[in-house]
Structure formats: C-alpha cells, structure tokens
Amino acid sequence: MAHQSGHGHGHASVATGHRKLADWIDVRVLRQDGPGQASYWERHRIPYEPEMNVISVLQRMAAQAKTVDGRAVAPVAWECNCLEEVCGACTMVINGRVRQSCSALVDRLLRENPGEIELQPMGKFPVVRDLVVDRGRLFRALERMKAWIPVDGYFDMGQGLRQSQSAQEEMYPLSECMSCGCCLEACPQYTKIELARAEGETDEAWQARVREAYDLGFAGAHAISQVMLFNAHPTGRNNASERLDALTDPGGIQDCGNAQNCVAVCPKRIPLTTSIGRAGRAATLHSFRSFFDR
Amino acid sequence: MAGQRVMIVGGGLAGLSAAMKLAELGVDVDVMSLTPVKRSHSVCAQGGINSVNDQTRQLGDDEWKHLDDTVYGGDFLQHQPPVKEMAYWAPRVIELMDRLGVTFNRTAEGFLDRRRFGGTLYKRTAFAGATTGQQLLYALDEQVRRWKTEGKVRMFEFWDFLGPVLDDRGVCRGCVGQDLVSMEIRAFPADAVVLATGGCGLIFGRSTMSMACNGGAVSRAVRAGAKYANGEFVQVHPTAIPGADKLRLMSESARGEGGRVWVPRRPQDTRDPLNIPLEERCYFLEERYPKYGNLVPRDIATREIFNVCVNEGLSVEKDRQCVYLDLTHISRHELDRKLGGILEIYEKFQGVDPRSTPMKIFPAVHYSMGGLWVDYEKAADGGLRVGSARNHVTNIPGLYAIGECDYQYHGANRLGANSLLSCIFSGLIVAPGLVEWLAGRNDSTKDASESGRLFEQARQAHQERHDALLARSGGGENPYLIHQELGLVMTKAATVVRRNDQLAEAVQKTNELRERAQECSLSDTGRWTNQNVVFTKALVDMFPIALAILEGALARDESRGAHFKPDFSMPSLRATSPDEKRREAEQWCDDFEASTAQWLRTTIAEWDGNRIRLSYEAVDTSLIPPRPRLYGLVGAEVIEQVWKERQAGRAVPGAGTAH
Structure with a gap:
C-alpha cells in the first residue's frame, strides 16, 4: 500500500494510507434458499469504510437485510469463525476466485474490480444455503486416508521420538492445512457429488449412503498431502501402507490430472504438488510391492 | 458403563482431549459443536504451551516454580490444588501431544525447542511455529476422527447447545440441541454433559476471539442454575492488530523471540520508524521493568501500552491508538522459522511486512479467566485426586465444565502459554472423573417413560421459544x-x-x-x-x-490481576528518606493484608432469572501464601523486605494465610 503524504500541520501519516476508494460498495451475491433449489443473483449496497474485508461487508449486509432497491430480504447466510485465516471456514468464490473471505480485503478487491464485489458459494460442494456449502466430503477424505498417528493410547508413555529440524520443517507446512477446500474448488478432476435425502430416511442410512458416494469420488490434493504428512512421521510411518492402499483405491491419486491449480490457490501456500509428486512415486512403488508380495 | 454416554459440548482442545480420553477409557461419547471441530477457536492460539523441561530443570526450574509463577501471575485468586496438578502434569501433556504428531519446532539435535513467555524467567514454552494451537487441535481432531470411524464417538457438528436438561432432583440428564442446518430441535439424553465451549469475547463486540465464542452455552447453563465465577477477570491481550470485524491477535511469542515495544519520544513523530534514532525511542516496558522487560505479565503490559497512549499521549498515530512492536532487528530467516504464521497474518491483513517495518498494535479483549464455577477434590499431596467425580463438576451434578469456559486455573490473570495447557489438562483429567461419576449412576435405572417425558418437555420448551421468536x-x-x-x-x-x-x-x-x-x-x-x-x-x-x-x-473495590481500578490501587512509595520509606512500606503491607483479607475471594455470580446475585468464596492458598505482586512499583524492594520480615516473623510451617 502506498504511503500517504503528510498534510496539514503535522497530521500523522498512516503507513497503510487509506484513500477512500468509493462511497458505496455494491455486492452481487449468488443466493440459494436451500439444497436443490434454483439460485438467483441479488444486489446489496453498503457504505464504504476503510479497512474492510468481505466478512465485515457481509456483517453490514446482515444488519441491513435490504437489497439495493430497498426490498427487505433475509440476511445472506455464510460460514465463518476465526476471521484470521486459520480455521478454514469462510471459503467462497470472490470476484471469480476461490479464497477466504476474512483475508479478502475490500480495497484490494475494488482495485481488481472497481465498483462491485461478486460473491458466490463454492461450486464443488452442495449448497446448504446462499454461501454455505456442505464440505462433509472433504472431512470424509481424512477418514479414508487414516490421517492420524496410530498411537497405542493416551497414557503417559514418555517422550515422543526425536526428530530432526529438517524433518519438522518439511512436515510443518503440510500440517497447516486448514481443510478450507480451495484446492478442491480449483481442481478440474474434483467434481460435485450431491445426493438428496430420501423421505423418511434415517440419519444413519443417509450418512452411510453419502459416505459410500463420497468414497468413490476423487479425494483431492489436501487428502493426498495429508497422506504424505503422516507417512513422513516416525510413528505415522508404521501404517504407511494402509494409507497408500487408500491412495491407490478408486478416487485416489490416479485421478489427479496434474493441472496444478491446487497449489496456486492454496491460501497457506502448502506445497501440494510436491506432495502429489511424492505420493505418486510412493503409490507406484507400493503397487509393485503389493503385486510381487502376493 | 455399557450403554452410558457422555455429551461433550464444544470441540476445541478441552472438548476433544476429553472425548479422546473418554473413548480410550471405554465410554461412548457425543460431541456437539457450532462448527466442524477442526475449525474451533483453539486454532487461533499461536505462541505455545508451557511445561518444565530437562533444560529448565537444570537451570533450577521445577514444577513447583511453574505452579508459583502461575499463581503469582494470577494474583493468587485461583485455588492452588488444581494448578499444582496441572503444573506437575505439564511435561507429560507435552510429551503426549508430541507422540500424537504435533509438529513442534526442534533443536538442532532433535529435541523440542522452547521459547520464553511472559511472567517467567525460564524457557518453558514448546511451540509449533506460530500456530501451536492449530497444530495441537489438529492432533486431537485426528485422534477423535479415528475414534469416530470406530463408532466410539458420534459428531454433531453445526449444532447449537440450547440448554441442559435437569431432572426433579436437579441432576443433569442430558441437553437440548438445535441443528443449525435443518433447525431441528432435539433432546440428547446423556449420563453427563461436559461444557467445553470456550470464552465469551463476543460480548465485547470485537475481540481476538472467534465468532463462535459468544458465551451462549455457558449462559444457558447459568440460566439453569450453574454458578459463574470470577466473571470480572477478563484478559486484555497487550498486542492485537485492530480491524473492522475483529481484533487479530499478535502473539506474545513475537516478544518471546525478542520483539521490542516502543513509541517515539516525540508524540506522533511522523518519521519512518526505522529512521528514528534509538535515543529518541521510548522502550517503555524495558525502561520500567528491567527484570522482565518486554515479557512482563499480560495485565501489566496491557496497562502500560494503554497508559502510554491514553495518558501520556504517545500513541504512534493521532487518530488511532497504537504502539510499535518491533521485530526488524531479527534476521528474516529466524523470524520465518519461528514466527512465520503470525507474521503472515499481519502482512495479509495490514499489507505491511513486519520483518522490515515495525508493527502497530494495541490491546484487545482476549481471554475469560472467569467462567463456570467447578469443584475439585484435593489429594493428600496438595494436588488433585485423579479419578474423582468432583473434578470439574459444576454445582449442577452431572454437568461439567472444562477449558476456557471454567474458572479454575488462571485466577486474576493468565500467563501466556498456560491456556493450551489448562485446556488439554482439564480435558484429560475430567475423563477418569467422569468414569467414577458414571459408575455411581447405576442406581439411577430410570423409568424410561418418565425420562422420556422429561426430555420431551425440555425439547418442547425450546421449540416454543424458537417458534415465538420466528413469529x-x-x-x-x-x-x-x-x-x-x-x-x-x-x-x-x-x-x-x-x-x-x-x-x-x-x-x-x-x-x-x-x-x-x-x-x-x-x-x-x-x-x-x-x-x-x-x-x-x-x-x-x-x-x-x-x-x-x-x-x-x-x-470488587481493589485492583487484582486483569481487574484494575485506579481508585483502589496500592500506590508506589513516595518517600525518599530510608526511614520514611520504611514507614510507608509498613503501612503498604498493612493495607495489602487488609485488602487481601477482604478481596482474596472468588466472586460467585448467580442468575435469579432477572438479575445477578453475588456472593464470595474463600480461595485455597494452602500451598503458596499470597504475597504482593510488585512488578514495576516504586519502592518494591523495601516493600518486599518488610513483607519477608513479616512472613518470617509469623512463619508456621505448612500453614497458609487462608482467612
């Protein structure tokens, strides 16, 4: 951001210098009242304030609950929690690009696209309402990949295994994955799976059916990267082959088309394509071994 | 325990560690959370987690000193037995988290690296970059996911806790929740309910807390008769980045790694901060607190930053209050390795690189030391009896509280890197206690239709409230x-x-x-x-x-920890002559003793349906007698001298000064 030149009598210059970019912010939102229903665009207008992000825009819109032509509407639904880009909740498609709405700063968005901000829900997940989507499939992939350390238990067993600084430095970025889903939204091979709950279907039956459908779909870059994280850990390594089994099952690494979009949109700059490359080699080796060990 | 279930509300560090431990002990668990548990507020904790370790031990540290730092930092307002137990478990808690795969930073030789945090002189704090809370939470989330695939844990994510269900004897028998997607309201029978719902920062509008931290679940327990303790003790973190929607935390680890707080001596000096010569900078924490420097306890740092801006008019900016937090003297590589995560947050939200430009920060509401009143059972060694059903139970039998939503560990002020510890510790220790509680529930073989009515009535009441709101x-x-x-x-x-x-x-x-x-x-x-x-x-x-x-x-007409009332504060000594100073110090100690006798008590708040009723409860200070907290006071050495002489004069071995 540009420095503001000091003016007047010793008026403090603000390092982040805020030039007022507009009086009003127009927001175009793609809304949907519920699963399976038609989506529609709606336009809202709120007063510009300095230092806003998309979250504060949505907060102002909720308090106002009116469209640009003054029609009272229900507030736009969206998901968020930490507002500092570590929880992964507030992912949406903003001005055509998938990202976290907390770190999407209005001044930058207006510079990219003067006049208005456009918000859409992620397209690869079923819409729950408005900007809220169901990312259950993403979390299911972590179960599929056994993304955990298989410890004996939680009693006091003394220290963990010693690890080198370089091993930690390799694992740490992978463990920063906050399951936001940006990599999946950007992936051409990751296609939407949306089921409709049947009339009178029990919770258990519905959940089992959803799991089954999800497990045939592509797991995606985040899950592949988690396999590499746990397989690199000195204890996690002990069930590496189970994870590689999962990775070579349908919906596993072979579905990756190497488009490399994932790494470009990851807000945490996780080296996803490095993980995918390594996973590919590990999976190939694993398949050979399994074949000859039969 | 066959057929018995425990409902845990909240899936942060406390809730998930309890869930995982309970599952291991053979108990079936339900977890209810406003968000997918992986998105809980614990992810925002940055700096680290404290324990005594091999290195500090050889420099003279031990668990007792960790206990002492914690109660001294907390101005003696917490019961000491739970804190003692926590300090003694701390090394094991960190070892467990290491085994679970937390990517803690390492030394060159491969041991856990440690940094120093506020309120202590030892490097006790283990850390995973500057995202320690996130890394700890993920490790627990992974373990709970593992139990979920084995059918031992059921998850109810995107559910709101509407209130506990109490039977006619006042025992908690479950809770009512609402599905945030379908809006269905449902009763959940449970043999115990554990609240692990975190702090209540949203009550202050903007804070460093996440949007889920609205205090709603705790308030619903209070409406049902649970006691709320020490509510007035709210930690204001010294260093946050002001924002329109949130005040984003800038971790204490920035100072732990050498960050320095300063303001230009000339008010609102317009020069580039890096061009302001050293002698024209006021490093006010270092000047006023030479021993702890930038790492004084949080309440002190907060007040000093507030004071320098509000009373001394030295805010860096004219229209907005802030001071510099400066890391520019530390190498980029070192900063990226140890503080990467938080520096990125600053860069992302402020558009300025804190590696080359001093950050601008100001205090923000950060942590609720107060919370639901909970019990404990003291053991002969002064710690807790592990496996006691009394540990962490509220005044409502069967309703437990752990983590930030209880009031147990931090007294009047929390030390940095003690919250992750207290959250995980309270989750781990509540589990064996719940097993004892469940074992004692066999006599309650319930009349199925009667309890069916109880749950239906509770559900109905919440449904009516909901429908009335919509109408x-x-x-x-x-x-x-x-x-x-x-x-x-x-x-x-x-x-x-x-x-x-x-x-x-x-x-x-x-x-x-x-x-x-x-x-x-x-x-x-x-x-x-x-x-x-x-x-x-x-x-x-x-x-x-x-x-x-x-x-x-x-x-509360006194100043204690985070609760600062200048009209009732203990003053610095004014006298210059040694005799006069001595006399003032005697008077100071008299006043301190009188104030302690009156106010070293837990505040208990109860809601009578319309207003708050306050009462007070004695604090167990049997392990470490309270002493004045003298950080930065003029004449501190004389007061300390007088105080020590008095203590020596009346020393009765083993006895505290409990009133």
Missing part, C-alpha cells in the same frame, strides 16, 4: 445493532481501566439493552439454516454473562 412481528429492534452497542458499553467500562461510576452506568445501559433485545425482530423467519434467529438467541443470552462481568467488577 415476532417486524419493525422491532435489530439484533446486530444491539450487539454493537453492547460491545461498546462493555469495552468502555470493563476492559483495561475500571471506574465505579462507569461500571454503574454500564450496568444500567446493559439492562436497557437487555430490555430492547427482548423486542428484537428477525429479518429471517425461515426454517432452514436461519443464522438470524441463532444469532438473536445468542445475543439474548449474552446479557446474564455481561451483567456478571459488570456487577462483579463494580463490587
């Missing part, structure tokens, strides 16, 4: 605007500096807002993913807790 006619108050007003009232009256006239006014205003909140109309009356009605309910439930904070602060 409100339009044109009433706007819940989002009332929330903003409440935040302003609370921030003005009940944060860094507190004055009785302001607090009394805030109580009145809060009561007015509470009345107005009853008249909220909804802008969404739909029955699907209605965030408007969920927010309105949370807002209405903020008032009992807001009033507990204000009333507690108004009544």
Whole structure:
C-alpha cells in the first residue's frame, strides 16, 4: 500500500494510507434458499469504510437485510469463525476466485474490480444455503486416508521420538492445512457429488449412503498431502501402507490430472504438488510391492 | 458403563482431549459443536504451551516454580490444588501431544525447542511455529476422527447447545440441541454433559476471539442454575492488530523471540520508524521493568501500552491508538522459522511486512479467566485426586465444565502459554472423573417413560421459544445493532481501566439493552439454516454473562490481576528518606493484608432469572501464601523486605494465610 503524504500541520501519516476508494460498495451475491433449489443473483449496497474485508461487508449486509432497491430480504447466510485465516471456514468464490473471505480485503478487491464485489458459494460442494456449502466430503477424505498417528493410547508413555529440524520443517507446512477446500474448488478432476435425502430416511442410512458416494469420488490434493504428512512421521510411518492402499483405491491419486491449480490457490501456500509428486512415486512403488508380495 | 454416554459440548482442545480420553477409557461419547471441530477457536492460539523441561530443570526450574509463577501471575485468586496438578502434569501433556504428531519446532539435535513467555524467567514454552494451537487441535481432531470411524464417538457438528436438561432432583440428564442446518430441535439424553465451549469475547463486540465464542452455552447453563465465577477477570491481550470485524491477535511469542515495544519520544513523530534514532525511542516496558522487560505479565503490559497512549499521549498515530512492536532487528530467516504464521497474518491483513517495518498494535479483549464455577477434590499431596467425580463438576451434578469456559486455573490473570495447557489438562483429567461419576449412576435405572417425558418437555420448551421468536412481528429492534452497542458499553467500562461510576452506568445501559433485545425482530423467519434467529438467541443470552462481568467488577473495590481500578490501587512509595520509606512500606503491607483479607475471594455470580446475585468464596492458598505482586512499583524492594520480615516473623510451617 502506498504511503500517504503528510498534510496539514503535522497530521500523522498512516503507513497503510487509506484513500477512500468509493462511497458505496455494491455486492452481487449468488443466493440459494436451500439444497436443490434454483439460485438467483441479488444486489446489496453498503457504505464504504476503510479497512474492510468481505466478512465485515457481509456483517453490514446482515444488519441491513435490504437489497439495493430497498426490498427487505433475509440476511445472506455464510460460514465463518476465526476471521484470521486459520480455521478454514469462510471459503467462497470472490470476484471469480476461490479464497477466504476474512483475508479478502475490500480495497484490494475494488482495485481488481472497481465498483462491485461478486460473491458466490463454492461450486464443488452442495449448497446448504446462499454461501454455505456442505464440505462433509472433504472431512470424509481424512477418514479414508487414516490421517492420524496410530498411537497405542493416551497414557503417559514418555517422550515422543526425536526428530530432526529438517524433518519438522518439511512436515510443518503440510500440517497447516486448514481443510478450507480451495484446492478442491480449483481442481478440474474434483467434481460435485450431491445426493438428496430420501423421505423418511434415517440419519444413519443417509450418512452411510453419502459416505459410500463420497468414497468413490476423487479425494483431492489436501487428502493426498495429508497422506504424505503422516507417512513422513516416525510413528505415522508404521501404517504407511494402509494409507497408500487408500491412495491407490478408486478416487485416489490416479485421478489427479496434474493441472496444478491446487497449489496456486492454496491460501497457506502448502506445497501440494510436491506432495502429489511424492505420493505418486510412493503409490507406484507400493503397487509393485503389493503385486510381487502376493 | 455399557450403554452410558457422555455429551461433550464444544470441540476445541478441552472438548476433544476429553472425548479422546473418554473413548480410550471405554465410554461412548457425543460431541456437539457450532462448527466442524477442526475449525474451533483453539486454532487461533499461536505462541505455545508451557511445561518444565530437562533444560529448565537444570537451570533450577521445577514444577513447583511453574505452579508459583502461575499463581503469582494470577494474583493468587485461583485455588492452588488444581494448578499444582496441572503444573506437575505439564511435561507429560507435552510429551503426549508430541507422540500424537504435533509438529513442534526442534533443536538442532532433535529435541523440542522452547521459547520464553511472559511472567517467567525460564524457557518453558514448546511451540509449533506460530500456530501451536492449530497444530495441537489438529492432533486431537485426528485422534477423535479415528475414534469416530470406530463408532466410539458420534459428531454433531453445526449444532447449537440450547440448554441442559435437569431432572426433579436437579441432576443433569442430558441437553437440548438445535441443528443449525435443518433447525431441528432435539433432546440428547446423556449420563453427563461436559461444557467445553470456550470464552465469551463476543460480548465485547470485537475481540481476538472467534465468532463462535459468544458465551451462549455457558449462559444457558447459568440460566439453569450453574454458578459463574470470577466473571470480572477478563484478559486484555497487550498486542492485537485492530480491524473492522475483529481484533487479530499478535502473539506474545513475537516478544518471546525478542520483539521490542516502543513509541517515539516525540508524540506522533511522523518519521519512518526505522529512521528514528534509538535515543529518541521510548522502550517503555524495558525502561520500567528491567527484570522482565518486554515479557512482563499480560495485565501489566496491557496497562502500560494503554497508559502510554491514553495518558501520556504517545500513541504512534493521532487518530488511532497504537504502539510499535518491533521485530526488524531479527534476521528474516529466524523470524520465518519461528514466527512465520503470525507474521503472515499481519502482512495479509495490514499489507505491511513486519520483518522490515515495525508493527502497530494495541490491546484487545482476549481471554475469560472467569467462567463456570467447578469443584475439585484435593489429594493428600496438595494436588488433585485423579479419578474423582468432583473434578470439574459444576454445582449442577452431572454437568461439567472444562477449558476456557471454567474458572479454575488462571485466577486474576493468565500467563501466556498456560491456556493450551489448562485446556488439554482439564480435558484429560475430567475423563477418569467422569468414569467414577458414571459408575455411581447405576442406581439411577430410570423409568424410561418418565425420562422420556422429561426430555420431551425440555425439547418442547425450546421449540416454543424458537417458534415465538420466528413469529415476532417486524419493525422491532435489530439484533446486530444491539450487539454493537453492547460491545461498546462493555469495552468502555470493563476492559483495561475500571471506574465505579462507569461500571454503574454500564450496568444500567446493559439492562436497557437487555430490555430492547427482548423486542428484537428477525429479518429471517425461515426454517432452514436461519443464522438470524441463532444469532438473536445468542445475543439474548449474552446479557446474564455481561451483567456478571459488570456487577462483579463494580463490587470488587481493589485492583487484582486483569481487574484494575485506579481508585483502589496500592500506590508506589513516595518517600525518599530510608526511614520514611520504611514507614510507608509498613503501612503498604498493612493495607495489602487488609485488602487481601477482604478481596482474596472468588466472586460467585448467580442468575435469579432477572438479575445477578453475588456472593464470595474463600480461595485455597494452602500451598503458596499470597504475597504482593510488585512488578514495576516504586519502592518494591523495601516493600518486599518488610513483607519477608513479616512472613518470617509469623512463619508456621505448612500453614497458609487462608482467612
């Protein structure tokens, strides 16, 4: 951001210098009242304030609950929690690009696209309402990949295994994955799976059916990267082959088309394509071994 | 235990460690959470987690000193047995988390690296970059996911806790929850309910807390008769990045790694900070607290930053209060390795690189030391009896509280990197206690139809409240605007500096807002993913807790830890001659003893349906006798001298100064 030149009598210059970019912010939102229903665009207008992000825009819109032509509407639904880009909740498609709405700063968005901000829900997940989507499939992939350390238990067993600084430095970025889903939204091979709950279907039956459908779909870059994280850990390594089994099952690494979009949109700059490359080699080796060990 | 279930509300560090431990002990667990548990507020914790370790031990540290630092830092307001137990478990807690795969930073030789945090002189803090909370939470999330695939844990994510279900003997028999997607309201029978729902920062409007930290679940327990303790003790973190939607934390680890706080000596000096010569900078923490420097306890750092801006007029900016937090003297590589995560946050949200430009920060509401009152059972060694059903139970049998939503460990002020510890520790220790509680529940073989009625009635009551809200006619108050007003009232009256006239006014205003909140109309009356009605309910439930904070602060005429009332503070010594100084110090110690006798007590707030009732309870200080907290006071050495002589004069081995 540009420095503001000091003016007047010793008026403090603000390092982040805020030039007022507009009086009003127009927001175009793609809304949907519920699963399976038609989506529609709606336009809202709120007063510009300095230092806003998309979250504060949505907060102002909720308090106002009116469209640009003054029609009272229900507030736009969206998901968020930490507002500092570590929880992964507030992912949406903003001005055509998938990202976290907390770190999407209005001044930058207006510079990219003067006049208005456009918000859409992620397209690869079923819409729950408005900007809220169901990312259950993403979390299911972590179960599929056994993304955990298989410890004996939680009693006091003394220290963990010693690890080198370089091993930690390799694992740490992978463990920063906050399951936001940006990599999946950007992936051409990751296609939407949306089921409709049947009339009178029990919770258990519905959940089992959803799991089954999800497990045939592509797991995606985040899950592949988690396999590499746990397989690199000195204890996690002990069930590496189970994870590689999962990775070579349908919906596993072979579905990756190497488009490399994932790494470009990851807000945490996780080296996803490095993980995918390594996973590919590990999976190939694993398949050979399994074949000859039969 | 066959067929018995425990409901855990909240899936942060405390809730998940309890879930994982209970599953290991063979108990079936349900977890209810507003968000997918992986997105819980624990992810925001940055700096690290404390324990004594091999290195500090050889420098003279031990668990007792960790206990001492914690109670001294907390101004002696916490019961000491739970803190002792926590300090002694701390090394094992960290070893466990290491085994679970937390990517802790390593030394060159491969051991856990440690940094120094506020309120101690030892490097006790293990850390995983600057995202330690996130890394710890993920490790627990992974273990709980593992138990979920084995059918031992059921997850109810995107569910709101509406209240506990109590039977006619006042025992908690389960809870009522609401699905935030379908809006279904459902009763959950459980043999125990554990609240692990975190802090209540949203009551202050903007804070460092996440949007889920609205205090709603705790308030609903308080409405059902649970006691709320030490509500007035709210930690204001010294260093946060001001923002329109949130005040983002800038971790204490920035100072732990050598960050220095300063302001230009010339008010609102317009020069580039890097061009201001050293002698024209005021490193006010280092100047006033040479021993701890930038790592004084949080309440002190906060007050000093507040003071330098508000009273001394030395804020860096004219229109916005802030001071510099400067890391520019540290190498980029070192900063990236140890603080990468938080520096990226600053860069991302402020558009300025903190590796080359000093950050601008100001204090923000950060942590609730107060919370639900919980019990404990003291063991002969002065710690806790592990496996006692009394540990962490509220005054409602069968209703437990752990993590930030209880009041147990931090007294009047929390030390940095002790919260991750207390959250995980309380989760681990509540589990064996629950096993004992469950074992004692065999006599309660319930009449199925009777308990069926109990749950249906509870569900029905919540359904009616919900339907009535949806049926409100339009044109009433706007819940989002009332929330903003409440935040302003609370921030003005009940944060860094507190004055009785302001607090009394805030109580009145809060009561007015509470009345107005009853008249909220909804802008969404739909029955699907209605965030408007969920927010309105949370807002209405903020008032009992807001009033507990204000009333507690108004009544407490002293300064202790985070609760600072200048009108009732212990002054510095003014005299210059040694004799006169000595006399003043004697008087100071007399005053301190009188004040301790009156105020070293737990505030207990109860809600009678309409207002807060306060009472007080003695604090167990049997392990470490209270002593004055003298950070930065003029004449501290004389006071300390007098104090020590008095203590020596009346020393009775083993006896505390409990009143």
